[in-house]
Amino acid sequence: MGYLFKDVKMVSMNDDLPEIYQGDLLVEGKYISKISQNIPKSAHKVIEGKNLLIMPGFINTHTHVSMSLMRSYGDDMELFDWLHNRIWPVEARLSKEDVYWGAILGIAEMLLSGTTTFLDMYQDMEMVAKAVLDTGIRGDLSRGTIFTGNQDKDDSALENLIDLIENFHNKAEDRLRILAGPHAVYTNNKDFLLKQVSIAKKYNTGINIHVSETTKENEDCLKEHGMTPVEYLNSIGLFEAPYTIAAHMVHLSDNDIKLVKANDIGIAHNPKSNLKLGSGIANINTYIREDLKVAIGTDGAASNNALDMLSELQYASLLQKGINSDPMAIKAYEALKLGTFDGSVVLKRENQIGMLKEGYEADIIMFDLNQPHFYPLENSPVANLVYSSKSTDIIMTMVQGKILMQNRKLLTIDLEKVYCKIKDIINRIYSDEVN
Amino acid sequence: MGYLFKDVKMVSMNDDLPEIYQGDLLVEGKYISKISQNIPKSAHKVIEGKNLLIMPGFINTHTHVSMSLMRSYGDDMELFDWLHNRIWPVEARLSKEDVYWGAILGIAEMLLSGTTTFLDMYQDMEMVAKAVLDTGIRGDLSRGTIFTGNQDKDDSALENLIDLIENFHNKAEDRLRILAGPHAVYTNNKDFLLKQVSIAKKYNTGINIHVSETTKENEDCLKEHGMTPVEYLNSIGLFEAPYTIAAHMVHLSDNDIKLVKANDIGIAHNPKSNLKLGSGIANINTYIREDLKVAIGTDGAASNNALDMLSELQYASLLQKGINSDPMAIKAYEALKLGTFDGSVVLKRENQIGMLKEGYEADIIMFDLNQPHFYPLENSPVANLVYSSKSTDIIMTMVQGKILMQNRKLLTIDLEKVYCKIKDIINRIYSDEVN
Numbered sequence: 001m002g003y004l005f006k007d008v009k010m011v012s013m014n015d016d017l018p019e020i021y022q023g024d025l026l027v028e029g030k031y032i033s034k035i036s037q038n039i040p041k042s043a044h045k046v047i048e049g050k051n052l053l054i055m056p057g058f059i060n061t062h063t064h065v066s067m068s069l070m071r072s073y074g075d076d077m078e079l080f081d082w083l084h085n086r087i088w089p090v091e092a093r094l095s096k097e098d099v100y101w102g103a104i105l106g107i108a109e110m111l112l113s114g115t116t117t118f119l120d121m122y123q124d125m126e127m128v129a130k131a132v133l134d135t136g137i138r139g140d141l142s143r144g145t146i147f148t149g150n151q152d153k154d155d156s157a158l159e160n161l162i163d164l165i166e167n168f169h170n171k172a173e174d175r176l177r178i179l180a181g182p183h184a185v186y187t188n189n190k191d192f193l194l195k196q197v198s199i200a201k202k203y204n205t206g207i208n209i210h211v212s213e214t215t216k217e218n219e220d221c222l223k224e225h226g227m228t229p230v231e232y233l234n235s236i237g238l239f240e241a242p243y244t245i246a247a248h249m250v251h252l253s254d255n256d257i258k259l260v261k262a263n264d265i266g267i268a269h270n271p272k273s274n275l276k277l278g279s280g281i282a283n284i285n286t287y288i289r290e291d292l293k294v295a296i297g298t299d300g301a302a303s304n305n306a307l308d309m310l311s312e313l314q315y316a317s318l319l320q321k322g323i324n325s326d327p328m329a330i331k332a333y334e335a336l337k338l339g340t341f342d343g344s345v346v347l348k349r350e351n352q353i354g355m356l357k358e359g360y361e362a363d364i365i366m367f368d369l370n371q372p373h374f375y376p377l378e379n380s381p382v383a384n385l386v387y388s389s390k391s392t393d394i395i396m397t398m399v400q401g402k403i404l405m406q407n408r409k410l411l412t413i414d415l416e417k418v419y420c421k422i423k424d425i426i427n428r429i430y431s432d433e434v435n
Numbered sequence: 436m437g438y439l440f441k442d443v444k445m446v447s448m449n450d451d452l453p454e455i456y457q458g459d460l461l462v463e464g465k466y467i468s469k470i471s472q473n474i475p476k477s478a479h480k481v482i483e484g485k486n487l488l489i490m491p492g493f494i495n496t497h498t499h500v501s502m503s504l505m506r507s508y509g510d511d512m513e514l515f516d517w518l519h520n521r522i523w524p525v526e527a528r529l530s531k532e533d534v535y536w537g538a539i540l541g542i543a544e545m546l547l548s549g550t551t552t553f554l555d556m557y558q559d560m561e562m563v564a565k566a567v568l569d570t571g572i573r574g575d576l577s578r579g580t581i582f583t584g585n586q587d588k589d590d591s592a593l594e595n596l597i598d599l600i601e602n603f604h605n606k607a608e609d610r611l612r613i614l615a616g617p618h619a620v621y622t623n624n625k626d627f628l629l630k631q632v633s634i635a636k637k638y639n640t641g642i643n644i645h646v647s648e649t650t651k652e653n654e655d656c657l658k659e660h661g662m663t664p665v666e667y668l669n670s671i672g673l674f675e676a677p678y679t680i681a682a683h684m685v686h687l688s689d690n691d692i693k694l695v696k697a698n699d700i701g702i703a704h705n706p707k708s709n710l711k712l713g714s715g716i717a718n719i720n721t722y723i724r725e726d727l728k729v730a731i732g733t734d735g736a737a738s739n740n741a742l743d744m745l746s747e748l749q750y751a752s753l754l755q756k757g758i759n760s761d762p763m764a765i766k767a768y769e770a771l772k773l774g775t776f777d778g779s780v781v782l783k784r785e786n787q788i789g790m791l792k793e794g795y796e797a798d799i800i801m802f803d804l805n806q807p808h809f810y811p812l813e814n815s816p817v818a819n820l821v822y823s824s825k826s827t828d829i830i831m832t833m834v835q836g837k838i839l840m841q842n843r844k845l846l847t848i849d850l851e852k853v854y855c856k857i858k859d860i861i862n863r864i865y866s867d868e869v870n
Contacts, residue, residue, distance in 0.1 A: 068807075068810070069811065070814075071808075071810065071811065071814060071819070071823060072811075072814040072815040072816075072818035072819045072822065072823065073811075073814040073815070075766070075767060075815065075818040075822060076762060076763050076766040076767060076818075077762060077763065078762060078763065079762065082762075105807055105810055108807045109807040109808050112807060215760075272753060274757065275753040275754060275756055275757035276753050276756055276757075276762065276822070277756070277762050278756045278757065278759070278760045278761050278762040278764070279757075279760075280757060280760065281757055281758075301808075301823070304822065304823070305808075305818065305819065305822040305823040306808050306822065306823040307808075308808070308823075308825075311746075315750075315753075318707060318710035318711050318750075319710060321710055321711055321712070321713045322709065322710030322711075322713065322714075322715060322716055323716075324713070325650075325713045325714075325715065326713050327511060327512060327513060327514065327517075327711065327712050327713040328511050328512065328513065329713070331510070331511035332510060332511060370854075372503075372540055372543045372544040372547060372850065372853075373506075373544050373736075373740075373741050373742075373743070375503070375506065375540055375853075375854060375857050376504060376506065376507075376508075376857050376858070376860075376861040377858075378858070378861045378862075378865065379505075379506060379507040379508040379861075380507040380508070380510065381507075383507035383510040383511075383740065384506070384507045384740065387507065387510060387711070387739065387740040387741065388506060388507065388736070388739070388740040388741040388743075390743075390825055390826065390827055391825065392825055392827040415807065418807075418810075419805075419810060422810050422811050423811070423812075423813070425811075426811040426813045426814075427813075430813065
């Protein structure tokens with residue numbers, strides 16, 4: 001017995017089907033087993049309804065999910081002031097359990113807004129792994145590292161990375177993966193970066209790193225190494241890791257673009273966070289024309305302040321039209337692809353998720369089009385999804401064949417309990433506020 | 436008997452109160468009669484609840500509400516192609532009744548997303564006036580004009596403007612106003628513009644006009660008149676109208692800025708439409724520093740494609756931070772003010788609406804903060820409203836003391852009927868599609 005989506009609209013991201021396909025989709029076990037017309041209802045649970053639309057779940061390729069605890073704690077501030085006087089003092093007070101509940105809060109928000117897979121970077125990742133296992137979402141978790149110069153601490157960070165990989169990598173039927181997560185060039189040194197590359201190589205996993213987020217980062221790197229961050233990472237051999245995902249990439253030179261292409265680096269574009277922190281606007285329209293692999297991330301809720309991929313996709317599309325004076329830049333379908341299949345490519349999951357296709361795992365979301373902002377329904381639903389829909393129009397989120405959210409209710413998370421926990425945590429961690 | 440909002444959070448936009456005020460607000464008749472602590476419940480209808488937040492309704496200072504009929508009909512296209520091959524052929528087929536139902540659809544979307552007042556420009560405005568009267572929203576309606584050179588047609592457009600003013604201006608207890616709406620410099624000539632100015636003067640009303648939306652508009656105007664659009668309008672005396680609201684204003688020179696300031700022109704900034712059509716990004720951060728009067732509009736659903744002011748305010752804030760490399764540009768509170776009180780200033784309704792203040796009319800919206808994306812609630816609700824909330828968090832919309840939307844249900848619009856009407860209209864107006 002499976003779930004049968006009956007006579008629904010599909011935006012499958014699957015080139016074998018038309019952009020919008022009206023028909024049936026059957027989920028059996030964790031897989032999409034059939035897409036066609038007139039699949040018999042048999043003993044399946046049938047989900048049908050006029051004006052339902054299904055598509056692959058969103059893939060958020062950059063976030064720090066536990067930072068949901070710091071949502072709207074210090075906005076409209078200079079980056080340095082914000083980090084030193086707001087974020088870092090609070091992070092120093094976080095317990096492992098806090099990281100878990102922060103992750104649960106963020107995952108709740110993601111499941112309610114149609115995200116089925118996320119790539120995370122933070123500390124205490126065993127707690128985030130537990131949150132992934134407990135909630136049913138798909139998570140690629142990178143162990144964030146900052147070189148401290150304290151050998152015990154630095155060694156222990158690497159040991160922790162290895163422990164995480166051995167305990168969690170490819171677990172829960174590959175719903176969970178572990179990556180190395182050197183925070184950035186400016187917070188790591190060459191030796192420490194290369195140790196992480198060799199761990200990634202040994203365990204055949206990837207590297208997740210912030211690159212060229214700000215002009216200051218580029219200027220400092222040029223001053224210290226005589227190279228841009230991309231050139232520096234290339235020169236030391238970081239890109240020899242099995243794969244690399246570079247977040248932000250706001251400021252790339254022509255040579256950077258060549259190196260990114262030659263090394264098959266995935267780019268996680270975070271348009272709202274980059275705007276909000278005043279970092280700038282990555283010209284992903286150019287990157288895509290140069291055949292770079294671009295996907296979309298929200299960044300953490302401390303700098304966004306939402307984990308809403310649909311909103312992020314709208315920014316990704318509209319910004320490129322605006323800054324390139326080109327209404328045809330990043331068309332609606334292309335934006336949806338950036339948020340789904342292109343994410344799976346960057347995460348090396350392109351044979352598993354990111355489209356509605358027989359044999360792919362069933363990570364599916366469903367929209368209720370019966371909203372004023374979708375009318376007239378006869379016009380383009382694809383354009384509506386990107387330019388006028390809201391993530392609250394999503395009424396079902398499924399991961400690996402399991403429904404995790406239905407009719408706006410979370411099935412694996414008790415929100416009232418989460419709210420209570422968050423309240424307790426906040427009372428403690430903000431008790432010695434710096435400001 | 437009135438409505439008593441009991442022990443709620445208020446973002447009042449009223450400088451006499453703190454940014455967030457926890458207390459009671461009483462609505463009696465169409466007015467806010469009292470804001471204080473511990474107003475007795477007496478015989479009032481009491482609205483109370485943990486985690487409710489009220490604020491003034493949004494003021495959308497630029498739209499073409501009936502164009503909701505063309506939502507997602509031609510996206511990701513060049514402007515010229517879009518107008519000639521999509522929009523204008525369809526507009527030529529619109530009946531008066533179509534304009535009414537398009538307006539109702541747009542008003543439904545606006546009431547559901549917390550807009551209580553809008554400034555419109557379109558044809559057949561008596562039908563939009565009827566939609567305003569029927570639904571209870573507040574509307575300032577401008578009669579769009581394009582000079583055709585056919586004297587009968589042009590005279591009749593001006594007569595229609597006068598009829599509209601005489602029938603509807605300041606009606607429904609001033610819930611409805613009529614303005615002149617010359618479409619733009621490039622679609623009108625001097626004589627026709629000045630005739631509209633003299634009508635505006637005679638009836639003491641305003642002018643609503645598109646100005647400097649694209650670089651092409653500026654270049655053409657410089658070629659034809661040797662002046663920018665703002666300079667041209669100033670030179671012919673258009674700004675001698677009682678007041679002027681100029682939509683878009685994307686490309687202003689230093690001299691334009693001086694003229695706008697000297698003539699007290701209101702600016703309706705439409706960030707999403709300007710991005711989507713590839714027109715550019717107005718630097719409203721500069722305009723505001725120069726003390727220009729800026730407010731926010733969505734533009735029509737054919738070029739946005741939503742009429743969602745909350746999303747528009749987020750763009751207005753984030754874009755300015757991004758293009759000015761300044762995370763402190765257009766802070767959250769400032770963004771909310773752009774969408775509320777600053778709108779009332781531009782519409783010359785600043786003594787009537789746009790803040791929660793005793794004696795002001797009760798145009799109020801209420802948010803339910805009990806959503807994951809509002810947590811932790813202890814941090815800044817103002818930042819949450821702009822950076823992480825969704826318009827679907829709004830659970831009540833009140834205009835002139837009457838509740839028009841409650842718990843996401845519209846009380847003056849039958850949505851099912853609207854959907855049927857829209858379907859009928861679409862089948863007819865798109866039947867001879869050009870593409």
